[in-house]
Amino acid sequence: MSSRNSNEAEELVSQANDKAQKGHTSKSGKKSAPKKPSKKAEAHIEGASQLGVEVRKEVDFSLWYKQVLKRSEMLEYYEEVSGCYIIRPLAYNIWQEIQNFFDAAIKEMGVEDTYFPMFVSQRQLEREKDHIEGFAPEVAWVTKAGSNTMESPIAIRPTSETVMYPYFAKWIRTHRDLPLKLNQWCNVVRWEFKNPQPFIRTREFLWQEGHTAHFTKEEADTEVYQILELYRQVYEDMLAFPVIKGIKSEKEKFAGGLYTTTLEGFIPTTGRGVQAATSHCLGQNFSKMFDIVIEDPSAPAGPDGKDAKKMYVWQNSWGISTRAIGVMVMVHGDDKGLVLPPRVAATQVVVIPCGITSKTTEDEKKCVEDKINYVVKEMKSSGIKAKADLRENYSPGYKFNHWELKGVPIRLEIGPRDLSKQQTLMVRRDNGVKEPIPLADLTSRISDTLKCIQKDMFDRAKKVYDDHVKLVLKWDDFVPNLDNKNFVLAPWCEEEKCEDSIKEKSTRHNTEQEAEDEKAPSMGAKTLCIPLEQPSDPPIIPGETKCVSCGGLAKRYTLFGRSY
């Protein structure tokens, strides 16, 4: 497929979306409604304006996602190069929060930050065969500089194993040089031809990639799971996004690695899974390809001229990307827009003056504004990210919508009547609950509520996830559960042939109408992971429990699902 065709295809999709969208904005005037009622029309939210979200999440998820991202000012579509997007401050701030947490945590583990070039020669890129097979179709190539054609094309990193490991070979000489633990925060490019999706599948994205080398497999193993646990903390504790820890099947593991551990998330609205972050043990495969060797300290060079025994190092690589921002939006957002977990919200509390009417005196108005400025200052000095919205030319209602769209966790309303009672009305973004709060207790109550929102958001999402993981023992229950937008947890033989067959057997052959509607995905089920935490009831009985699909002997419960 040529790049041209792909771009055109995307443009058609994009135009179709734009058209649908224009239909919805008919309230604003000139445009007529679409000719025949469609799913898209159903999605329209009564009374919504172009400033807010105009479609229901449950009805047209794909358009809803696009609108939430654009109108909350998290992201802008980049028209110049399809599959690329502009990460705006509201979203970039979340990335910086993730960076701050994760970078400090890995530094505690002795990992050091570094920066390797983004360019890699064809020769180097192709040094590890399985690895390049995994990435080759998506590599972007630089072939010209100024008006000169380069002698040989230079690739832009899709990941940096082949960029870094020649230098690992250079720097690592003895076991005293181990462990070597490096990390970089950078952009990578994977020129995918599948339909792009903001944050979820983009041609350029930001991530961190850790690359480490160890003396023993045990040390490497330990680190793989330490990092996986940090990733879990990013997702569950910061983004309130529940994940399941597991191991990828052989077919789904990192190209060229020994084994891949993963966090698998779930998007309830579509019933689709999403790979949230991966931590790979590369084993000795890359160290053999790149000749990263040390002298075995237990078999040093002998006085008889005998060479020291060589040992290949054990390596890991691990990464988390800006995809995290997208899945957080998908899970928590609602028909009013974003819902941000307090820990990653740039603004946690917005304070809005209310109840100012034509009868309010200038003095009263000033009192309200002074009080608002005072409480904002007070909250800030307690480490709460608070902000006043004192704009003159907007109504309270407009401001409510504005900050709801942007997902600010708490809104405080203060008016002359509240002042006389020495209180403020607190409104939670996540559940809409309103509660008057005495101004005297404000900062402590707000702190507690922010923690409570963080926990509630996670707990709710966790319950939904748990409810959608169905334990299935026989094939007849497999596809119906999938079709009901669930994951399936089933005993599996762990054979690749069986994996392919499950995918084939679970592929829906949709009508055209269904295919258009993302909620009934036609794709087959993949193995998402073999969960670290295995169900105990019923347990897998070795030599007895049967694979859900082929009837062979099952090894472990495996999580299956349709996936992004």
Next chain:
Amino acid sequence: MSSRNSNEAEELVSQANDKAQKGHTSKSGKKSAPKKPSKKAEAHIEGASQLGVEVRKEVDFSLWYKQVLKRSEMLEYYEEVSGCYIIRPLAYNIWQEIQNFFDAAIKEMGVEDTYFPMFVSQRQLEREKDHIEGFAPEVAWVTKAGSNTMESPIAIRPTSETVMYPYFAKWIRTHRDLPLKLNQWCNVVRWEFKNPQPFIRTREFLWQEGHTAHFTKEEADTEVYQILELYRQVYEDMLAFPVIKGIKSEKEKFAGGLYTTTLEGFIPTTGRGVQAATSHCLGQNFSKMFDIVIEDPSAPAGPDGKDAKKMYVWQNSWGISTRAIGVMVMVHGDDKGLVLPPRVAATQVVVIPCGITSKTTEDEKKCVEDKINYVVKEMKSSGIKAKADLRENYSPGYKFNHWELKGVPIRLEIGPRDLSKQQTLMVRRDNGVKEPIPLADLTSRISDTLKCIQKDMFDRAKKVYDDHVKLVLKWDDFVPNLDNKNFVLAPWCEEEKCEDSIKEKSTRHNTEQEAEDEKAPSMGAKTLCIPLEQPSDPPIIPGETKCVSCGGLAKRYTLFGRSY
């Protein structure tokens, strides 16, 4: 010139360097010394090993710079793609310190971080004519993805004006959308064909680029100088690297901008200048090209259907790059290696056990090590970045060299005899001064000394810089001062023709031997900047003071020099 030739030329240079270097390592055994005595041979430091720096900074600056960077483990040469380098943790840590300071400072100013794609279409890139003329010869083009040829090539950003400003046009509608202040930390690519130099001139580099839009020129002007002042703080207060603030000549200003303010630094060893950071006022040039307009609030749309008056916004862009790390090394490093200013040193104090001999008892040894661990902990809890080097298999002398090479500001030596006196020997990296310190006062004395080192390093560098800026009133003194590795500060007419003529007249036509030696650069003098702080003695008398070169009327004193 084709890319191939350029790569070959660099490789020849690199091979020549390697050859020279191999000559120097003759101590280690097999290799013979170079056949005839050369500058390179003179440069060799007696007794130096391959672990440390083997050449004198004053004798072979270019090789010294390369060795210091490589052997201190600041940087690694990237063999795959010439002109690209690996920024290792010791150097990357300095970049992170700069990021932390600068990012916090601009956020205080209301600037928000963002991330735009690295790709830009040819059409977009070429929208501003002067701008693209400045960058076109160095643009890297992606033309293939996987095995597909793209319909039209896509550029990698050399800078992001043309990437960002179409979106400024989209986002800015009224004066209430102003100011818009965005910043991004990213990589950029400028495929230069000049001889690359680590940190100083590299094909990929890291930087921040700020892009802002304002309602009035006054606001834009104010910000240009606020940012320039922050850059000064990065260089002078963090890196102890003195700079001169000034304005670029019309010829040297940013392509497409209105005016460019700059910090100009000085590398005493070569007598060459270096542009340290620039803050540009773009005026309304880009806003006109990209149609970034607002309705003039003083001339809104009339009820008679008259359109509102349009106003173009005023824009700035500003950037500082990883070049900062290189110039810091060039100025402060010495024949023992790096000298790091305390504010950017990842390790500020290293504590080394000394005086352990065969007569030392195990108990005494343990006492020393316990004390070292104790003082390191104590210093750390006071915010001092301290580290113990308790490695068994290395001598104190080896460790001294090791940490001197890495530029650690303070070394503490503790042995059994020091313990009995309750003291430690403190050795300053910047001036070699040794002083016993009572252990009781340790953290306060170390804190004070770190501050003192920071100040002394700046003061020394500042004095050297000041001594090398020569006020010149007549042409006869111009080139001799330049040739003595000085900058020249002279009254100038500010005409481009005269600027070209000065460059031509100050170009040395060196012998081959001289050309090989970087200390006698053959290049002509450029205008570095018109300093904000103008000499007052003698003052420029309008209509009277003559230009140093053409004899026309001088406008201001201008700083001239040979430059990187």
